[in-house]
Amino acid sequence: SQKIEQNSEALNIQEGKTATLTCNYTNYSPAYLQWYRQDPGRGPVFLLLIRENEKEKRKERLKVTFDTTLKQSLFHITASQPADSATYLCALDMGNQGGKLIFGQGTELSVKP
Amino acid sequence: ETGVTQTPRHLVMGMTNKKSLKCEQHLGHNAMYWYKQSAKKPLELMFVYNFKEQTENNSVPSRFSPECPNSSHLFLHLHTLQPEDSALYLCASSPTPTTGKLFFGSGTQLSVL
Numbered sequence: 001s002q003k004i005e006q007n008s009e010a011l012n013i014q015e016g017k018t019a020t021l022t023c024n025y026t027n028y029s030p031a032y033l034q035w036y037r038q039d040p041g042r043g044p045v046f047l048l049l050i051r052e053n054e055k056e057k058r059k060e061r062l063k064v065t066f067d068t069t070l071k072q073s074l075f076h077i078t079a080s081q082p083a084d085s086a087t088y089l090c091a092l093d094m095g096n097q098g099g100k101l102i103f104g105q106g107t108e109l110s111v112k113p
Numbered sequence: 114e115t116g117v118t119q120t121p122r123h124l125v126m127g128m129t130n131k132k133s134l135k136c137e138q139h140l141g142h143n144a145m146y147w148y149k150q151s152a153k154k155p156l157e158l159m160f161v162y163n164f165k166e167q168t169e170n171n172s173v174p175s176r177f178s179p180e181c182p183n184s185s186h187l188f189l190h191l192h193t194l195q196p197e198d199s200a201l202y203l204c205a206s207s208p209t210p211t212t213g214k215l216f217f218g219s220g221t222q223l224s225v226l
Binding site for chain 2: 004032034041042043044045046049089091093100101102103104105106
């Protein structure tokens with residue numbers, strides 16, 4: 001079955017630096033890959049979606065890449081701010097599963113002032 | 114606010130109790146979902162409803178009973194739960210099951226004693 005691995009360790013970076021989070025998957029490539037942000041005690045909030053035929057997607061300070069050869073997606077936050085501190089989840093959408101997203105366990109990001 | 118409201122936010126129940134979780138979405142979406150999030154584990158899909166019809170039951174024990182009276186409301190009826198059922202239960206919606214991104218509620222933090 002499909003498995004997802006995200007950075008298991010929490011990521012601590014200094015304000016202003018670029019945070020890079022990794023999402024690796026096994027087996028076959030998804031039709032879409034999504035990234036969500038989750039704050040403590042809250043539900044995940046959708047950030048970006050990238051399709052299998054797209055290499056890169058940007059939204060303001062966020063950038064997502066998708067490499068189907070490496071079976072990997074990278075999520076970048078440039079000019080990071082303490083308000084970016086949260087857990088970031090990647091999710092695979094195989095495209096034919098009727099809404100069944102497969103989520104990773106998340107990476108906790110902490111941005112220090 | 115994401116437009117998806119869950120009540121209650123917190124629930125403590127004994128193993129012999131019966132309780133219900135409620136979810137309401139004001140987004141005009143046709144698909145609704147229940148996810149379970151245990152500590153340090155990925156989100157697990159439990160149920161999917163599309164136009165009030167259940168389209169997915171991810172091998173969920175019968176002590177969890179979903180109900181979808183209309184496209185805007187979703188319930189999760191709980192009875193005879195086990196301590197290992199303690200988790201954050203998240204409701205989500207999307208325009209259709211194949212649309213892509215999910216809109217999550219804030220969840221119900223459930224503790225089973």
